[in-house]
Amino acid sequence: MNVLSNEVNERTINAPESKEVRAYKQARRRRNIQVNVLRVLIFVVIIGGWQLLTSVPSGHPIIDPFFWGQPTGVWNQIVTWVTQGTAQGSLWEQIAVTLEEALLGFLIGAVLGVIFGVVLGRNRYLSDILGPYVKAFNSIPRVALAPLFAVGLGLDIQSKVALAAVLVFFIVFFNAFQGVREVDRNLLANARILGASPTRVTTSVILPSALTWIFASMHTSFSFALVGAVVGEYVGAIHGIGLLIQTAGQNFNNNGVIAAMVILAAIALISEALITALERRLLRWRPGTVVEATI
Amino acid sequence: MSKALPMIDPSTVSQNVSSQVASAIELRNVTKRFPTPSGQIYTAIRNLSLSVAPGEFCAVVGPTGCGKSTTLSLISGLEKPSAGMVEVMGEPVQDIDKRIGYVFQTDAVFPWKSVLNNVATGPLYRGQPKAQVLERAHNWIERVGLSGFENHYPHQLSGGMRKRVALAQTFINEPQILLMDEPFSALDVQTRTLMEDELLQMWSSLNASVVFVTHDLEEAISLADRVCVITAGPGTVKGIYTIDLPRPRHVAEIRFEPRFIELYQQIWEDLRNEVMISYERTKQRG
Numbered sequence: 237m238n239v240l241s242n243e244v245n246e247r248t249i250n251a252p253e254s255k256e257v258r259a260y261k262q263a264r265r266r267r268n269i270q271v272n273v274l275r276v277l278i279f280v281v282i283i284g285g286w287q288l289l290t291s292v293p294s295g296h297p298i299i300d301p302f303f304w305g306q307p308t309g310v311w312n313q314i315v316t317w318v319t320q321g322t323a324q325g326s327l328w329e330q331i332a333v334t335l336e337e338a339l340l341g342f343l344i345g346a347v348l349g350v351i352f353g354v355v356l357g358r359n360r361y362l363s364d365i366l367g368p369y370v371k372a373f374n375s376i377p378r379v380a381l382a383p384l385f386a387v388g389l390g391l392d393i394q395s396k397v398a399l400a401a402v403l404v405f406f407i408v409f410f411n412a413f414q415g416v417r418e419v420d421r422n423l424l425a426n427a428r429i430l431g432a433s434p435t436r437v438t439t440s441v442i443l444p445s446a447l448t449w450i451f452a453s454m455h456t457s458f459s460f461a462l463v464g465a466v467v468g469e470y471v472g473a474i475h476g477i478g479l480l481i482q483t484a485g486q487n488f489n490n491n492g493v494i495a496a497m498v499i500l501a502a503i504a505l506i507s508e509a510l511i512t513a514l515e516r517r518l519l520r521w522r523p524g525t526v527v528e529a530t531i
Numbered sequence: 532m533s534k535a536l537p538m539i540d541p542s543t544v545s546q547n548v549s550s551q552v553a554s555a556i557e558l559r560n561v562t563k564r565f566p567t568p569s570g571q572i573y574t575a576i577r578n579l580s581l582s583v584a585p586g587e588f589c590a591v592v593g594p595t596g597c598g599k600s601t602t603l604s605l606i607s608g609l610e611k612p613s614a615g616m617v618e619v620m621g622e623p624v625q626d627i628d629k630r631i632g633y634v635f636q637t638d639a640v641f642p643w644k645s646v647l648n649n650v651a652t653g654p655l656y657r658g659q660p661k662a663q664v665l666e667r668a669h670n671w672i673e674r675v676g677l678s679g680f681e682n683h684y685p686h687q688l689s690g691g692m693r694k695r696v697a698l699a700q701t702f703i704n705e706p707q708i709l710l711m712d713e714p715f716s717a718l719d720v721q722t723r724t725l726m727e728d729e730l731l732q733m734w735s736s737l738n739a740s741v742v743f744v745t746h747d748l749e750e751a752i753s754l755a756d757r758v759c760v761i762t763a764g765p766g767t768v769k770g771i772y773t774i775d776l777p778r779p780r781h782v783a784e785i786r787f788e789p790r791f792i793e794l795y796q797q798i799w800e801d802l803r804n805e806v807m808i809s810y811e812r813t814k815q816r817g
Contacts, residue, residue, distance in 0.1 A: 425609055426639035428627050430704065431656035440652075444643045521643040523686040 283307050302490070309491035310498065317495070322480055327499075333475040335503065337393050337465035341400020342458055349405045350450060353412025354442065363413075374406050379467050386472040396473070400464030407457040408450060415449030416442055448522070451515045458511060459504050466500065553621075555708055555740035556583040556606055561615035562765075563601050575601040577765035578615070585707075588734060588741045590751035592802060593761030594809035599744040600636070602766070603710045606742065607631050619708060629657070632706030632739070634714040640685050640696045646672060647681040649696050653704040671699040675729070691722040698726075702733055709734070709741045716745070727754060727782040735779070748802060752794055753782045760801045763809040770801045 287308060290301040301309060317327040324330065356363040356370075382399055389395035419442050427441045469478025477496050484492025558581045565573045576598035583589045591599055604610040605617050608627040617624045619631070640649045651668040655661065672681055675695040685693050694714065701709070714730075715723045731754060734741060745751050751758045752774055760769045776790060785791055 420639075422635050422637050422639040423641060425604075426633070426635060427641075427652075427656070428609065429607060429631065429633040430653035430700070431627075431629060433656075436656055441641070444641070447643075519643075521645075521684040521686070 302488070305490045305494045310495045313489075313491045313495040314498065323483060324475060324479060330475055330477050330480055331499065331503070333393065334462070334465050334469065334477040337396040337468065337476070338400055338458070338461040340393070340397045341464055342404050342461035344397065345401035345404025345461065346408045346454065346457065348401070349408025349453075350412045352405075353409045353450075354416055354438065354446065357413045357416025357446075358438065358442065370409075374410075378402050378406075378464075382467050382471040385468065391472050391474055395471075396465045396468030396476070396478075399468040400461040403460040403464040404457045407453045407460060411449045411453035412446055415446030418449070419445045448519060451511075451519060454511050454515075455508060458507050462500060462504055462507075553584075554582040554618075555585045555587070555620060556581070556742065557616070557618040557621075558582070558602070558605070559616040559618075561602075561605060561612045561617060563598065563605060563610065564613045574765040576761075577767050579761075579767050581759060581768055581771075583740050583742060585740055586738050588743065588754060588756045590743045590745060590755035590758045591761060592745055592748055592751045592758060592798075593766060594763050594802075594806045595746060595813075596809060597761045597764045597805070598766030599746075599761060600712050602761075603633070603712050603742060603744055606708070607633050607710055628708070629704075630707040632701040632704055632709045634697055634701050634709070634711045636713040636716060638685070638690075638693055638697070640693055640700065642685050645682045645684060646677060646688070646696050649685070650699045650703055652700060657704070667703055668699075671703045674733075675699045691718055691726065694718060694726060698730070698733070702737065705737065707739050709737075709739045711741065711743045713745050714743075715750070716747070723750075724783045730754070731778075731780060731782070748795060748798060749786055752776075752791060752798070753780060753785045758798055760798060760805070763805045763812070769805065770798075772798050 286299075286304075287306060289299045290297050290304065290306045292298070321327060322330060356366060378399070381402060382395075385395035385398045389398055423441055423445065424437060427437050432440065465476065466478035466481070469476035470482050473479045477500060481493050481496045484490070484496065558579055561579045562577050563575045565575060567573050579598070579602065581589075581591075581602075591602065593599055601610065605612050606619065606624065608624045608631070619628055641652065644652065647665065647668055650671055651661075651664045654664040654667065669681070672678060675698055677692060677695055677699070680688065680692070685696065688696070697714070711730075715726050718726065727750065741755075743751070743754060748758075753776075755774055758772045758774060760772070761767065762769045772794065774794060776785060776788065776794075
């Protein structure tokens with residue numbers, strides 16, 4: 237018992253805050269500041285350089301802003317969209333439509349991907365039968381489905397949701413499938429010995445351990461859902477950021493094209509942060525090093 | 532060290548027929564073959580016969596790859612024999628038997644569950660009421676010396692502590708048959724001795740039949756009532772030795788007793804040849 241309580245103590249007593257600890261914390265803080273300063277610096281150099289090269293010498297700039305846009309022009313375009321709205325309605329409406337399509341497509345694709353991944357991952361017989369079809373489907377460049385969906389499902393959001401869902405499905409499916417296949421044999425045997433029914437094995441062992449893989453795929457798959465929504469809108473739509481890009485492109489308004497891309501990037505970054513937060517919440521049983529291995 | 536045994540579910544006690552059958556585990560001429568990925572057949576064990584009495588602690592030793600783990604998976608019902616009979620409590624093994632507990636060699640605790648939920652897993656799978664299960668889980672966590680760690684996740688614990696979780700997870704089901712597959716082989720020597728002592732204590736209060744697989748002869752002699760030596764694969768029983776050392780035993784000290792050394796030398800004679808055969812084979816393969 238003595239040995240036991242020592243083991244406990246080692247973990248509960250905090251080390252006194254010595255000089256060394258303080259020096260270590262200081263070094264870490266300094267490093268954080270450096271990283272942030274450098275990040276800002278890169279932004280300034282790239283955007284500033286772009287602005288400079290597209291404005292000097294005035295009259296005949298080194299880079300033509302008509303073709304390549306200009307940061308101030310992009311900014312002005314965003315301000316105009318925010319204050320006066322776009323040709324097809326208010327900017328917020330366009331963002332909301334695109335987000336709705338991406339989110340619905342993401343949810344449908346992810347849920348179907350997990351279900352199919354788990355079922356085929358669990359059942360080798362079924363996966364052997366369906367394997368060639370899955371591979372054939374996966375080899376189709378899925379953007380090519382956009383015109384098909386536009387004609388079949390109309391110019392409303394259904395066609396974009398379908399395209400986003402198809403893009404998301406395959407990413408999530410393959411990851412869920414792999415995740416199920418990689419489940420530790422010992423954990424399965426242990427669950428069965430402890431009395432789990434086959435259904436309980438799936439819900440309480442296979443799903444949680446495949447979740448790491450599934451989440452890894454969700455990071456990329458949400459941006460794919462956005463791609464699906466935007467490409468769908470590009471092919472034919474009444475609202476949305478994809479349409480905004482298409483109209484701006486046709487009017488040779490390249491600042492408008494870039495402004496729409498900036499908005500998309502912002503949406504993607506915010507959603508990525510939300511997914512990471514959800515992942516940390518659901519996968520908090522994992523050692524910290526793995527969770528923090530993202531940029 | 533002497534703590535009360537947690538409440539025992541009366542229904543499992545009434546099912547306890549161990550006193551009525553001659554042997555808790557009976558393997559008769561069991562053979563197990565596996566198909567290999569290259570399309571050949573690998574015989575893990577051949578004509579293995581072994582019987583374990585109710586409440587007996589039987590250690591199984593043998594060189595690596597002699598089918599020790601296969602034997603356990605046959606008793607547990609995880610695998611089916613290719614030939615021969617496997618009986619538990621006088622009945623042939625059909626499926627996974629609820630009266631069996633299995634402690635695995637590698638970590639098999641669920642990494643996404645807290646210590647408390649890990650220990651409670653078995654009874655919850657078996658449909659027992661949650662409040663009562665959690666109370667018993669708390670009892671067992673205390674018994675294995677992990678109080679205060681109920682809400683920790685396995686990755687926050689040391690290897691020894693994780694093994695304690697695995698033991699509590701198995702013992703909470705009050706198994707009448709306990710299968711252990713080199714459970715302590717990954718632990719450092721000090722932790723290991725400690726855990727062996729604790730195992731003996733828990734076993735004595737549970738009165739289960741144990742099959743303890745190990746490649747460590749010292750461990751086998753210090754824990755078991757009988758030691759069974761398995762030949763180099765395909766495994767079959769080479770010899771069975773009764774360990775007449777008195778109980779209760781102290782694992783750390785027992786290995787200095789003259790009788791222990793005598794037994795060790797006797798069994799090692801048997802085991803050494805098999806180890807050499809197995810070693811020669813791996814050298815040839817390499």
